[in-house]
Amino acid sequence: MTPEQTMEPIAVETLLQRVQKMHEDGYRLVQIHATTLPDKLEITYSFDLDLRLASLRLHLPLEEPRLPSVSTIYGCAVLYENEMHDLFRVQVDGMTLDFKGNLYKTAVKFPFGSTKAPGVTCAAIAPAPTPKPAAGAAPVK
Amino acid sequence: MARTIIPFGPQHPVLPEPVHLDLVVEDEKVVEARPSIGFIHRGLEKLAEKKDYVEFVYVAERICGICSFIHGQSYCQAIETIMNVTVPPRALYLRTVWGELSRIHSHLLWLGLLADAMGFESLFMHSWRVRERVLNIIEATTGGRVIFGSCKIGGVRRDIDPAMITHIQSEMKTIEKEMREITTVFMNDRSVKSRLCGVGVLTKQEAYELGCVGPMLRASGVAQDMRKLGYAAYKDIPVEPITRTEGDSYARCAVRSEELFQSVDIIRQALERIPDGEIAVKVTGNPNGETIMRTEQPRGEVAYCVKATGSKNLQRFRVRTPTFANLPAMLKVLQGCDLADVPVLVLTIDPCISCTER
Amino acid sequence: MVYLLAAPLVGGLLVGWDRRISARMQSRQGPPIFQPFYDVFKLCKKENIVVRRSQNYYVALFLVFVIFTGGLFFAGSDLLLVIFALTLAAIFLVLGAYKASSPFSFIGAERELIQMMAYEPMVLLTAIGMYMVTKSFQVGDIAGYHGVPLVFLLPGIFLGFLYTLEIKFRKSPFDLSSSHHAHQELVRGLTTEFSGRTLAMIEIAHWYELVFLLGWVYLFFASMPILGVAVSLLVFVLVIFVDNVFARLKWQAAIRSAWAVAAVLGFGNILILSLLR
Amino acid sequence: MAFFQMTSLVMKWIFRKPVTSRYPFEPRVPLAGSRGKLVFTDGNCVYCTACAKKCPANALIVSRDKKTMEIDRLRCISCGYCVDVCPKKSFSLGEAHSSPVTTKSSELQIHKSGNEETGAPKAAEGNSTSAPK
Numbered sequence: 001m002t003p004e005q006t007m008e009p010i011a012v013e014t015l016l017q018r019v020q021k022m023h024e025d026g027y028r029l030v031q032i033h034a035t036t037l038p039d040k041l042e043i044t045y046s047f048d049l050d051l052r053l054a055s056l057r058l059h060l061p062l063e064e065p066r067l068p069s070v071s072t073i074y075g076c077a078v079l080y081e082n083e084m085h086d087l088f089r090v091q092v093d094g095m096t097l098d099f100k101g102n103l104y105k106t107a108v109k110f111p112f113g114s115t116k117a118p119g120v121t122c123a124a125i126a127p128a129p130t131p132k133p134a135a136g137a138a139p140v141k
Numbered sequence: 142m143a144r145t146i147i148p149f150g151p152q153h154p155v156l157p158e159p160v161h162l163d164l165v166v167e168d169e170k171v172v173e174a175r176p177s178i179g180f181i182h183r184g185l186e187k188l189a190e191k192k193d194y195v196e197f198v199y200v201a202e203r204i205c206g207i208c209s210f211i212h213g214q215s216y217c218q219a220i221e222t223i224m225n226v227t228v229p230p231r232a233l234y235l236r237t238v239w240g241e242l243s244r245i246h247s248h249l250l251w252l253g254l255l256a257d258a259m260g261f262e263s264l265f266m267h268s269w270r271v272r273e274r275v276l277n278i279i280e281a282t283t284g285g286r287v288i289f290g291s292c293k294i295g296g297v298r299r300d301i302d303p304a305m306i307t308h309i310q311s312e313m314k315t316i317e318k319e320m321r322e323i324t325t326v327f328m329n330d331r332s333v334k335s336r337l338c339g340v341g342v343l344t345k346q347e348a349y350e351l352g353c354v355g356p357m358l359r360a361s362g363v364a365q366d367m368r369k370l371g372y373a374a375y376k377d378i379p380v381e382p383i384t385r386t387e388g389d390s391y392a393r394c395a396v397r398s399e400e401l402f403q404s405v406d407i408i409r410q411a412l413e414r415i416p417d418g419e420i421a422v423k424v425t426g427n428p429n430g431e432t433i434m435r436t437e438q439p440r441g442e443v444a445y446c447v448k449a450t451g452s453k454n455l456q457r458f459r460v461r462t463p464t465f466a467n468l469p470a471m472l473k474v475l476q477g478c479d480l481a482d483v484p485v486l487v488l489t490i491d492p493c494i495s496c497t498e499r
Numbered sequence: 500m501v502y503l504l505a506a507p508l509v510g511g512l513l514v515g516w517d518r519r520i521s522a523r524m525q526s527r528q529g530p531p532i533f534q535p536f537y538d539v540f541k542l543c544k545k546e547n548i549v550v551r552r553s554q555n556y557y558v559a560l561f562l563v564f565v566i567f568t569g570g571l572f573f574a575g576s577d578l579l580l581v582i583f584a585l586t587l588a589a590i591f592l593v594l595g596a597y598k599a600s601s602p603f604s605f606i607g608a609e610r611e612l613i614q615m616m617a618y619e620p621m622v623l624l625t626a627i628g629m630y631m632v633t634k635s636f637q638v639g640d641i642a643g644y645h646g647v648p649l650v651f652l653l654p655g656i657f658l659g660f661l662y663t664l665e666i667k668f669r670k671s672p673f674d675l676s677s678s679h680h681a682h683q684e685l686v687r688g689l690t691t692e693f694s695g696r697t698l699a700m701i702e703i704a705h706w707y708e709l710v711f712l713l714g715w716v717y718l719f720f721a722s723m724p725i726l727g728v729a730v731s732l733l734v735f736v737l738v739i740f741v742d743n744v745f746a747r748l749k750w751q752a753a754i755r756s757a758w759a760v761a762a763v764l765g766f767g768n769i770l771i772l773s774l775l776r
Numbered sequence: 777m778a779f780f781q782m783t784s785l786v787m788k789w790i791f792r793k794p795v796t797s798r799y800p801f802e803p804r805v806p807l808a809g810s811r812g813k814l815v816f817t818d819g820n821c822v823y824c825t826a827c828a829k830k831c832p833a834n835a836l837i838v839s840r841d842k843k844t845m846e847i848d849r850l851r852c853i854s855c856g857y858c859v860d861v862c863p864k865k866s867f868s869l870g871e872a873h874s875s876p877v878t879t880k881s882s883e884l885q886i887h888k889s890g891n892e893e894t895g896a897p898k899a900a901e902g903n904s905t906s907a908p909k
Contacts, residue, residue, distance in 0.1 A: 005432070028349060030444055031444050033446050033457075033461070035456065035457035035459075036457075037456075044446065046444065051370055075351060076350075076351050076470075086179075104178075105180060106184070111187055112186075112187065147602045154683070192832060195830075196831075196857060197832070199855045256746070257682055260746055260747025261671070262521075263524055264782060266526060266527060267526065280806075280807045280809075281810075284869070290855045322785055330746070330778060330779065332672060332746040333746050333781075335752060336747075481684060481749045481750070484684050524790050525789070526794050527795075744782035744783055
């Protein structure tokens with residue numbers, strides 16, 4: 001249905017390099033998103049060139065996830081990076097426009113974030129993390 | 142005049158939805174626009190962990206009140222891709238018809254709002270009068286005026302009978318004629334042109350770099366349209382992206398005006414060639430896998446990243462809406478514009494803030 | 500004085516018709532004819548929220564001076580004095596808006612000043628044109644003038660005056676300082692910060708202004724009274740029509756076009772008139 | 777002239793019948809097939825709670841023991857999913873929409889078994905505990 005969709009695992013260290021390469025090849029940044037897995041955080045960068053979707057994927061630890069910002073390469077990345085910070089507690093270093101956690105006004109700080117991270121009171125108020133897929137089913141039944 | 146900060150929003154009569162801009166103005170020239178969004182973050186992505194994947198179609202549709210159908214469609218397509226469901230062709234055609242109807246109603250809504258933003262009240266009313274005809278078709282065929290609720294995983298929930306098809310075809314003629322009257326004014330009237338031409342210019346390079354999508358990108362000369370991916374019935378009905386090269390507000394208005402007629406054409410072709418048969422297949426089991434589904438909304442490309450792990454709840458449901466991608470461009474064009482141009486510029490990206498914040 | 504009592508009634512009814520006709524042009528039903536009166540009564544009952552108390556004082560002065568302007572005009576006194584009183588009234592409204600110290604009304608006030616600059620030359624040229632024909636600045640004399648209606652000698656001035664009417668009525672191409680339906684980047688510009696009874700006073704002042712300005716249109720046809728009244732009403736419909744076929748202009752375009760009109764139509768007319776004499 | 781492009785449209789409509797209606801006096805007639813107010817017919821219902829489990833908006837509260845069905849009108853999104861899933865076809869969607877209310881207290885309607893519809897207003901607290909049993 002969808003033509004080529006590639007997904008390539010990369011390491012955090014090579015991120016900037018790879019994104020720079022994408023930029024030089026003329027790719028457009030489609031989106032950046034994060035997913036909380038049971039043991040790690042999964043970050044996906046998707047790029048598009050002539051309807052071909054190429055994604056880069058890297059993994060971060062759940063505790064104090066840190067990323068270099070790609071906003072110097074793709075200016076529009078700031079919104080995605082701020083979003084990742086606000087919802088997943090990912091510390092993104094060197095954003096060209098840092099909302100400092102004020103992009104989204106959520107009732108719960110870092111709703112998708114790990115509660116394992118030290119500090120901040122959110123550990124007390126945040127809902128249980130969602131590593132177990134079964135957790136979501138609980139309220140229904 | 143010294144620098145003044147004009148608060149623009151979150152509740153402002155020009156803005157259809159809450160977004161806040163601090164406009165730093167110097168003698169009616171905007172020097173800088175500082176945005177803050179997030180007033181209506183509803184946590185719909187988080188909700189995916191609570192609702193099972195079948196009933197989540199209704200939540201996905203409610204991400205946006207205007208492009209609702211295409212949200213539902215994209216979500217269904219994503220799940221269908223993961224689960225390898227083959228949707229019956231009739232359902233694909235029906236989805237195309239409804240998708241294009243929602244494009245027409247969204248673009249007419251936008252044209253009206255644009256007219257209102259430049260103080261052209263009667264044009265606004267007339268645009269919405271024509272939109273009402275489209276909404277009536279939508280209500281008669283799906284039961285809802287803006288939230289269609291007619292898409293489901295594996296197909297569609299309602300069929301359109303032959304009598305209705307004839308009715309839509311004749312209505313389309315009237316709608317096309319009335320739309321022509323309105324778009325002529327948008328395209329030719331001098332007072333409208335004086336508000337749109339040369340306002341908020343984005344070059345091809347800038348638009349691409351800033352990650353614009355949809356009419357925004359096409360108005361700057363990049364022929365990009367996700368319908369070319371060939372989902373739904375677009376594999377049988379080819380779509381040529383409508384582009385302009387000026388990259389200003391007028392070009393964006395022109396792209397959307399022409400897309401209205403393109404959509405009418407697509408609907409007509411789809412209704413002529415609609416195959417008979419089932420409208421849905423039964424879907425059993427739970428999805429397991431991951432996909433990024435992209436479709437073309439009235440506002441541009443939407444990206445659905447869906448990841449499922451074999452349970453009935455999705456592990457991650459992420460939507461990148463077109464407005465989210467267009468926001469950086471909006472901030473860019475706001476710099477150095479006149480205060481009077483701000484409403485027009487905010488509207489030319491066709492902002493849908495509720496979508497953006499989900 | 501008939502004017503003082505009848506003007507708000509006539510003005511309010513005209514505004515009611517305005518909303519009705521506009522609505523029909525926009526394929527809508529529109530509100531009842533008496534809606535402007537209902538609005539004003541409702542406003543009077545509302546709580547009056549003010550930023551500074553002195554802004555109400557300026558608005559009251561605005562109303563008083565608008566009434567005074569109309570009074571002078573219909574009493575047949577000096578046209579120049581009428582123009583000065585009108586300007587003074589407008590200045591009070593601007594001062595009131597400045598006083599409110601909200602960025603919206605502040606910029607609205609600035610735009611209002613620009614608009615005044617835009618229409619003032621044409622208004623003065625109108626008075627001069629009328630003087631050149633009738634040899635008098637007295638409204639009474641102009642109204643009692645028995646030659647050919649002024650409009651035949653002053654066609655340019657008449658058209659130019661219609662242009663200023665669009666600005667004075669705050670209708671579509673020129674509703675930049677304060678639009679009728681608060682759908683503007685400045686919310687409602689000049690009048691954003693006025694509420695309750697104060698806003699009602701502004702509305703009433705507009706009714707007085709409306710009648711007074713249409714009275715001035717009548718002056719162009721003073722020697723043919725029935726035609727004069729008919730044309731005044733026609734002008735009113737024309738203004739509504741223009742309101743419905745134009746987008747709002749920016750202030751640069753507004754002042755440029757208004758001065759161009761004043762220079763070409765107004766000044767040109769006077770020049771030709773003086774050459775003919 | 778490129779000005780006055782709107783003239784023909786405006787002039788045409790000034791003599792036509794307006795398309796809007798005098799709303800509160802002439803209510804809108806919904807089109808056939810419109811998804812309006814959810815109607816519950818009590819006859820066959822076995823209180824299996826399938827509808828409540830599936831409801832995307834958690835607008836239905838069914839009690840298997842007490843044999844009650846509550847519909848939270850303000851939560852119901854008229855999607856018709858319950859109509860699809862009900863094994864006994866106890867639900868249908870009316871064409872007219874539920875009428876506007878001014879208070880939240882009247883939003884819950886209780887249908888008890890035995891075909892008596894009490895419709896008694898229930899306190900709004902019921903909202904927070906809307907998760908079905």
